[in-house]
Amino acid sequence: MMRYWKTTVLTTVSVLCLGTYYITTSSPKPDYYIQTVSGDEKAAASIEVKGANNQDALTINLEGSKYRANSFLQSQDDHMEYNNKTLNDMFFAHDSFMRGKRNSNEFCENEKFIGHARMKPKPNTSDLEYLFTISIYEKANKQSSSFEVIIPKKNMNQHSYWVEHVWFDGQTIKVITIENRKKDSEREVHLYTFSLEKKSLLNEQLMGQPIQNNNGYIREGIYEQDRNKPQRFVIYQGHLSEQGNSSRSELYVYDLQNGTSEQIKDEKIKEYLANNQNESMVVTLNGDEIILVLAKGKEKDSRILRYHLLEKKVKGEFILKHEDSQTSVNQYIDVVIKDNQIFLLSIGFQQERWAPIVHVIDLNTGLNVYKGYINQKIEKESDRQKNYMWGNLRFSS
Structure with a gap:
């Protein structure tokens, strides 16, 4: 009889696991959506925010949320998703x-x-x-x-x-x-x-x-977001140790066409790097330009800087104000340049409640053409759940 105890235990555990999974996934799932605060919803019509609720992967848009986990095996595949829609297909x-x-x-x-x-x-x-x-x-x-x-x-x-x-x-x-x-x-x-x-x-x-590890380190490279575009530049951010516990950050650009590497020494760039507290800045490469987005924390405005790598000069600086819409941004999660616009996904507070926040900024004028945040469709406040996770920005078209 003793030789069968392992089989019995495994069978019992398997039934319990499957039963627990069935009970968990059969309960109603919360429905999230992007709630508009201001601006033209046409600018956000193609936005999808990838996230997760408990173990279920989902995407969220203006209309609501769509869950992908229809079975146990498919839910495991959802944890292995790529960030690129083509690769998922x-x-x-x-x-x-x-x-x-x-x-x-x-x-x-x-x-x-x-x-x-x-x-x-x-x-x-x-x-x-x-x-x-x-x-x-x-x-x-x-x-x-x-x-x-x-x-x-x-x-x-x-x-x-x-x-x-x-x-x-x-x-x-x-x-x-x-x-x-x-x-x-x-x-x-x-x-x-x-x-x-x-x-x-x-x-x-x-x-x-x-760069020697005992004197500092370099972070992973920053590349052109569109993999179909030619790759001319690579941006690296270096963190160098100084006397005491202080350190400084520097940006380097590598020109793949000429095989040259140099530090970006523009004063505005240095100012942004010096103010990059708690790693709250995102650097994005867009063709011959880099876009720096710096979050300044609660009750402070965010700043956006455009710098041209070939001309070696600042092309524009924008201030993203938050106080008018009861919004504060602590950290940017994802920044995407698309159709001459900057799409921003951040974490912060909207009306004194924590929420992922979406902005769409015109790249030429710096105007905030859309603002929204992730909200839940509920009948009463006690129904609100706080266990969802956010991932990155995706686009339906």
């Missing part, structure tokens, strides 16, 4: 190509192809070697192919590396990686160029000088 339509490829940074796309690049240490070698696997999916005929390239890496740390960005450039695919040295833990940024025709490595380039 690919996951369900072409699972054989997408299987095991979960990192959005490893993908690139153009009109004809989806590309993917992965790196990992080659096993059973005395000296470290990175094995790069380049995979290509052709949209027209729905066919995929791949090739592998081995690159020796004698002095690098085999436990600290990752692919940061991938994009197509003509008949090549370019890959930017972050790699740490074994001896001194210096972090390096590398650019690899692979030939799609020859299925080989054409060039490897070290992007600028590394």
Whole structure:
């Protein structure tokens, strides 16, 4: 009899888990929506805020919320979603190509192809070697192919590396990686160029000088949001330690076309970096410009700065006022540049209640053309739930 106790326990636990899941998901789910505070709702018609309520993924728009978790297995897939709508569509339509490829940074796309690049240490070698696997999916005929390239890496740390960005450039695919040295833990940024025709490595380039970890560090690179656009620049934010416990932040721009790297020394940029308390600033790359959005906390206005990388000058500065609409912004979660407008998702307070807040700003004039926040459809205040999580901005079209 004793030999059956494990089977009995497992069966009981499985039934309890499935029963608990059924009870949880069968109860009515709260309905959220973007409530308009001011402005033209046409500017927010395509906005979808991705979030979650308990274990259920959902998207929220002006009309209401839509849940994706219809079954236990599908709810598990929802936790594996990509931030890119095209990649989500690919996951369900072409699972054989997408299987095991979960990192959005490893993908690139153009009109004809989806590309993917992965790196990992080659096993059973005395000296470290990175094995790069380049995979290509052709949209027209729905066919995929791949090739592998081995690159020796004698002095690098085999436990600290990752692919940061991938994009197509003509008949090549370019890959930017972050790699740490074994001896001194210096972090390096590398650019690899692979030939799609020859299925080989054409060039490897070290992007600028590394920053030592004991003196400071660099954050992940900031890239063009639209993966279909050519990638000319990469922006890096460095945090350098000074005497005592003080530190300073700097912005660096790497020109992929010229292979040059330099610090952005504009005084306005330095002012924004100096005021970036509690990591409340978001930097976004839009073509030849960077957009800095700085939240100033409760009862303070936010500031938006446009800086042109080629002209090396500020193109405009806007003040996003909050006091007129009883809104305060503590931190911006997502910033998207689309159709000559800035779409902002932040966390803050609306009418003294915590809420994710949505703004749409005209990029040329700085005018706030729309403002809204995430609210719940309820009959009475006691029905309000506070256990939903927000993610990022998406667009239905």
